Amino acid sequence: MTENDWPLYEIFIRPRNGLAHRHVGSLHAPDPEMAIEMARDLYTRRGEGSSIWAVPSSAIAASSPDEKASLFEPAEDKDYRYPTHYKIPSDVKNM
Numbered sequence: 001m002t003e004n005d006w007p008l009y010e011i012f013i014r015p016r017n018g019l020a021h022r023h024v025g026s027l028h029a030p031d032p033e034m035a036i037e038m039a040r041d042l043y044t045r046r047g048e049g050s051s052i053w054a055v056p057s058s059a060i061a062a063s064s065p066d067e068k069a070s071l072f073e074p075a076e077d078k079d080y081r082y083p084t085h086y087k088i089p090s091d092v093k094n095m
Helices: 032-043 065-075
Strands: 008-014 022-028 051-056
Touching: 008 032, 022 032, 032 051
Parallel strands: none
Antiparallel strands: 008 022, 008 051
């Protein structure tokens, strides 16, 4: 298998415990384990990451921006889903 045949992986990194993983980029690798090692070298510096996910791009299903109206408009009239009326205590972090 040559480098041109390697599958594409989407890389997600969690900066520290308690936070969500964040998409940081994509890379080609021969297998998931190598994708994680390559992602560590490419996307983490000074040890800021606590967890890395490498997901094959082919395993991700995504909506099209053209479908935005049909996917998200029905939720606009359900304001009870958004906790905008709650006061968050000052000692709560990462909210």
